[in-house]
Amino acid sequence: MASHYCLIVLFALPLLFSPTAGDSRCSTHEVALVRNISDLPQDSYGIPGLSHITVAGSVLHGMKEVEVWIQTFAPGSHTPIHRHPCEEVFVVLKGSGTLYLASNSHQLEYPGEPRAFTISANSTFGVRDDDVHQVWNTNDKEDMQVMIVISRPPIQVFMYQDWYTPHPNAKLKFPCYWDEECFQSQPKIEL
């Protein structure tokens, strides 16, 4: 076991929603304990170039302390410049891109010029609470796929117009795009 090679294959299949799929997706009572990731809903949620899968979520699966997502970014697509009051861990599953991180966000009135870090398949990195960051698929040849872990769900996202937008002007997006459909049917979570 000191050394091993492993090959991992995930299939993300097209979605086939039944008329009641929306309701069942929003009921944590109907969620199977063991779920095939290929069968989970994936959607762009109107964000160009994004495919998001909630692998384990607070609104969809009753998680209280962590969430796990898989997101795929088409070449040139990216997250907004944003921060959130929770920890985040990324594992890059496929492709490559760039992490832009303003790790001194807390000390300034605005994020400021970010540092750029190259990220690629089989790499991992973390983002601290409220550090302003952006993940960008800067590889024009292939999709970039990442597994994302966040703490303290459901996530509250503060989005910035640019790296010099004052922190008070950042726009709160809550619930986030993939929680919107089901959030109202869940017990309210105190923020």
Place this chain on the structure above:
Amino acid sequence: MASHYCLIVLFALPLLFSPTAGDSRCSTHEVALVRNISDLPQDSYGIPGLSHITVAGSVLHGMKEVEVWIQTFAPGSHTPIHRHPCEEVFVVLKGSGTLYLASNSHQLEYPGEPRAFTISANSTFGVRDDDVHQVWNTNDKEDMQVMIVISRPPIQVFMYQDWYTPHPNAKLKFPCYWDEECFQSQPKIEL
């Protein structure tokens, strides 16, 4: 982006420790933001058939709210029967096996007969706080590899002799095997 196929390859390479590797591994000040998972230490920690990699940890990487591990189980190897006061999410990356779960642990004086769930590559499942469980590679032909997410690190593990061991007789293992070497060099965490 409605449909896509992705191939993910992780290489877990042999470890080459320098004489000071122990010290550097225990210093969160020397941790690179972006880390290649293939370069991270992997070890059995004396547990037969296990290979553990801390992808993002509290003791090794300064995480405060979540940890991410990759564990590989040789055929026939398994976790102890255990519980922990935190949430856990598994993503099966390779192979197959069985999850044994006593989800009514909280209502009894002992875990009781567990339910068995087949788990296989590309499946995901969660374990609630303090639900007694065991993950077993019951496939005699190949390793089973899982990515594990836990909340509230560092983890406190309560281990059971069998499914009828009274809860008060479960043995606390803290720090857990992979945190032992570095835990003492870190600031104490209140339990």
